[in-house]
Amino acid sequence: MTTALYFDPAQVQCTATVLQHKATADGWLLELDQTLFLPKGGGQLADGGWIDQIEVSQVFCEHDVIWHQVSRLPVSDHVTLQLDKDRRQLHSRLHSAGHLLGALGEQFGLQATKAQHWPGNAYVSFTLPSEIPPIDLSEWQQLLNQRILDDLNCKIEMKESGRHVAFGNHPGYRCGGTHVQSTREIGPVDLYKVKVKSGVLTVCYRLQGDIECC
Secondary structure, rough: OOOOOOOOOOOOEEEEEEEEEEEEEOOEEEEEOOOOOOEEOOOOOOOEEEEEEEEEEEEEEEOOEEEEEOOOOOOEEEEEEEEHHHHHHHHHHHHHHHHHHHHHHHHHOOEEEEEEEEEOOOEEEOOOOOOOOOOOHHHHHHHHHHHHOEEEEEEEEEEOOOEEEEEOOOEEEOOOOOOEHHHOOOOOOOEEEEEEEEEEEEEEEEEEOOOOOO
16 A cells, blocks of 8 residues: 655655556556655646656556556666656646636536546536526636635645545535645636536636646
C-alpha cells in the first residue's frame, strides 16, 4: 500500500522505495511505498514530475495500487521524487474553480452531478428541473469571480463518507483532488459556453489565458 503525500502542499520532494515494477509497451510501471504524485481521477489529471530525474508520464490507480509510468527503470530501488509544482498548481486552480462553480449553480437551485477540471476542457454539469431557468452567464461569471476575490480559505473535513472540501461557507463536496489554499490563487475565470442536452446543463470554464475545447 502506497502512503499518499500529495495532500500536503509543502511536500514537493521526498525519497521512496520501489515496491514492485512491471514492463509495459510504453516503458515501466512502478509501485512506491510513498508518493507525491496524485493519480488521475475524480475529474483531475494526474500530477507530473520526476523519479530520479526520469519523467513520470502518468499516474493511475489499479486495484488499489498506485502506478507511476516511466520510460526506464531507475538504477536503484531507493529513489528521489520531485513534483512538477507548476502542473500541480494549474490542476489545483482548475479543480478549485470547479468547486466554486458547482456551489454557485446550487445557489440557483441546480444540482451539480459531474465535473472535469482538465486544462482546455473544464466543465461542471448540473441536472435541470422540468423547466429550464434562465441562465445569465455574465451574472454567473461576475458572482464566481467575486468569490475568488473574496479570498475564501479552503476547508478540508474528514467525514464517514470520505474527504470533503469546501471554500468559506459555501457547500462542500466529497473530493480526493488537490486544491488551492485560498481562492485568490485561482485567478480570473471565464465561463465561455453553456450546453443543454437531455435535462443536463453543462457550463464550460477556463482560467484566464487557457484555451477552450469544451
